[in-house]
Amino acid sequence: MINLTLEFEKPLIELEKRIQDLREFGVKRGIDLSDEIAILEKKADALRKEIFENLTPWQRIMIARHPKRPTTLEYIDLIFDEFIELHGDRTFRDDGAIVGGIANLAGRPVTVIGTQKGRDTKENIARNFGMPHPEGYRKALRLMKQAEKFRRPIVSFVDVVGAYPGVEAEERGQGLAIACNIAEMAKMATGIIVVITGEGGSGGALAIAVGDKLMMLENAYFSVISPEGCAAILWKDGSRAQEAAEMLKLTAPDLKELGLIDEILPEPQGAAHKDCRAVAGVIREAIIRGIDELSGIPQRRLIERRYARLRRIGEFAVREVPESNLAMVVSGNEDMSAKPDLPDLEEVVEES
Amino acid sequence: MPAFKGIFQGKQKFVTVKAGAVQEEAPQGLWTKCGKCGGILYKKELTENLGLCNDCGFHFRLSARERMAITLDTDGFDEYDEELLTVDPLGFPGYDIKMEGARQTTGLDEAIITGKGSIDGYPVLAGFMDFSFIGASMGSVVGEKVTRLFERAARQRVPVVMFCASGGARMQEGMYSLMQMAKTSAACARLSDTRTLYISVLTNPTTAGVFASFGSLGDIIIAEPGALIGFTGQRVIEETIRQKLPPGFQTAEFALEHGLVDMIVDRRNMRKILGLLLAVHGGRRQDVG
Ligand SMILES: [Zn+2]
Numbered sequence: 001m002i003n004l005t006l007e008f009e010k011p012l013i014e015l016e017k018r019i020q021d022l023r024e025f026g027v028k029r030g031i032d033l034s035d036e037i038a039i040l041e042k043k044a045d046a047l048r049k050e051i052f053e054n055l056t057p058w059q060r061i062m063i064a065r066h067p068k069r070p071t072t073l074e075y076i077d078l079i080f081d082e083f084i085e086l087h088g089d090r091t092f093r094d095d096g097a098i099v100g101g102i103a104n105l106a107g108r109p110v111t112v113i114g115t116q117k118g119r120d121t122k123e124n125i126a127r128n129f130g131m132p133h134p135e136g137y138r139k140a141l142r143l144m145k146q147a148e149k150f151r152r153p154i155v156s157f158v159d160v161v162g163a164y165p166g167v168e169a170e171e172r173g174q175g176l177a178i179a180c181n182i183a184e185m186a187k188m189a190t191g192i193i194v195v196i197t198g199e200g201g202s203g204g205a206l207a208i209a210v211g212d213k214l215m216m217l218e219n220a221y222f223s224v225i226s227p228e229g230c231a232a233i234l235w236k237d238g239s240r241a242q243e244a245a246e247m248l249k250l251t252a253p254d255l256k257e258l259g260l261i262d263e264i265l266p267e268p269q270g271a272a273h274k275d276c277r278a279v280a281g282v283i284r285e286a287i288i289r290g291i292d293e294l295s296g297i298p299q300r301r302l303i304e305r306r307y308a309r310l311r312r313i314g315e316f317a318v319r320e321v322p323e324s325n326l327a328m329v330v331s332g333n334e335d336m337s338a339k340p341d342l343p344d345l346e347e348v349v350e351e352s
Numbered sequence: 353m354p355a356f357k358g359i360f361q362g363k364q365k366f367v368t369v370k371a372g373a374v375q376e377e378a379p380q381g382l383w384t385k386c387g388k389c390g391g392i393l394y395k396k397e398l399t400e401n402l403g404l405c406n407d408c409g410f411h412f413r414l415s416a417r418e419r420m421a422i423t424l425d426t427d428g429f430d431e432y433d434e435e436l437l438t439v440d441p442l443g444f445p446g447y448d449i450k451m452e453g454a455r456q457t458t459g460l461d462e463a464i465i466t467g468k469g470s471i472d473g474y475p476v477l478a479g480f481m482d483f484s485f486i487g488a489s490m491g492s493v494v495g496e497k498v499t500r501l502f503e504r505a506a507r508q509r510v511p512v513v514m515f516c517a518s519g520g521a522r523m524q525e526g527m528y529s530l531m532q533m534a535k536t537s538a539a540c541a542r543l544s545d546t547r548t549l550y551i552s553v554l555t556n557p558t559t560a561g562v563f564a565s566f567g568s569l570g571d572i573i574i575a576e577p578g579a580l581i582g583f584t585g586q587r588v589i590e591e592t593i594r595q596k597l598p599p600g601f602q603t604a605e606f607a608l609e610h611g612l613v614d615m616i617v618d619r620r621n622m623r624k625i626l627g628l629l630l631a632v633h634g635g636r637r638q639d640v641g
Contacts (some may be wrong), residue, residue: 165592179569182534
């Protein structure tokens, strides 16, 4: 039996149960307990607020991994007006861990891709727990190329713990498939909107997460390494994942602050699985807004803009070279100025 | 091999091969043990022999400077972007100490050296990763240097030869390092659009984030014999599938068999093969150094 209650929610769940019991008791005995119930409900509201407005990175990860967390297909069903699923990489097989197809969004055709977790054990086995093989990434790339050909924007939903770590995945070129997707997405001649809905697990997530708009649900995470993996490397102790989660700066608010994502999409109190429909509404509205914005940008400029966005990522210092040495170095090197021949991002955005 | 021997012995303009720089597999003293056949090797001889075991041909890991020395012509190397310095963007505990330790033991500022040189007379922009520098993990500086190298190559229309070696992304820089995969791959894709040759050489080991970005994007991908090449670490795979891995899994030979690389090239032939490939792609030879 999967435990659906998260540890940090327990006091709230207990309080909610007490309210429920009291209500039933009142009805049964015909006593008016509304004053008492109102007091407890106020208390529950405050507690809920207290918990969900102060989530630690680890608590967010627990939410992102919650078995009831809405999956890509559930969002697709609620967000798009129609969806025609397409299958296969045309080379090896159809990978159930990646879904994709053509959808209608407020009268506009779009291509949708995403990682797909299962709802129960049976579906999870069929979906390989949402962990793609290379053919899954190649299927996603095939559908994206199709979108480029027919000038449809691409919407990518990301919720993946990581690319599948298996023998066959390596034999078929997991690393190559990821590299190809990243490189191709960087120069795809159509707009790409990425929504990280749950887990953003390293390279396996990045393989479908390069785009023009990077959005994250409030309790999603995106990380270079799993906190467990990080803790195992640092302290040879995977159980210290909570500490690692703090250090990795992997939550939506952290990544917004670091300038690595564009937008945080709010979840209801109690997280996305408490009201999937409401969250789908928020995502839908954000996607429409994003597509509207991107559709005004000429193709060439869109690609330049995406390159400029990636180009500026990274933090480093520049060593000061003594004046005399500097002159020497510059004369010996025709292109010291390594700045890319690109317009500034702000410039581009303003122009568009 | 005699052709290269001279590089170590000849005048050394930029090469500073540190004593005991093959430290990874040779902890102490004048002698070292071969990782494959177990034979005892005299270190000085090993260095003169391109880091190959005399008996079985096992390819020892090379430092970036050693690799430069046996790869490039001796008549000059303009190093690029050596002024870029790593910072600690997340305030990650212990990162500064780790960096300082790596600087001390390797004498490098970061895990890659990039610049312009020539191979058999053909000009190239080259990158040399150094596994002894925090596993040649890719953080902001490594990503930036690789990206700038690709951008320069695109402007100059000069081929790129990249000697890859890496354990993956530099986790201490969090998402900044994951995004270096996207940055370098984007620059690599642009280079490709200019129809400029990019040769990627996968040396032991090339894994994870570097394998899943510019390492795998070469027009031609070469692997060194026996090199570990793969995306996911072997322990993680074993823990997931709860099975022993097949022998030879994730080796260069495995990669060749499964169609993931173009060829395996012995270190003794590397310069020759690179020269031929550069020639075939219209490289204009300058006076050979
Ligand atoms: Zn040997």
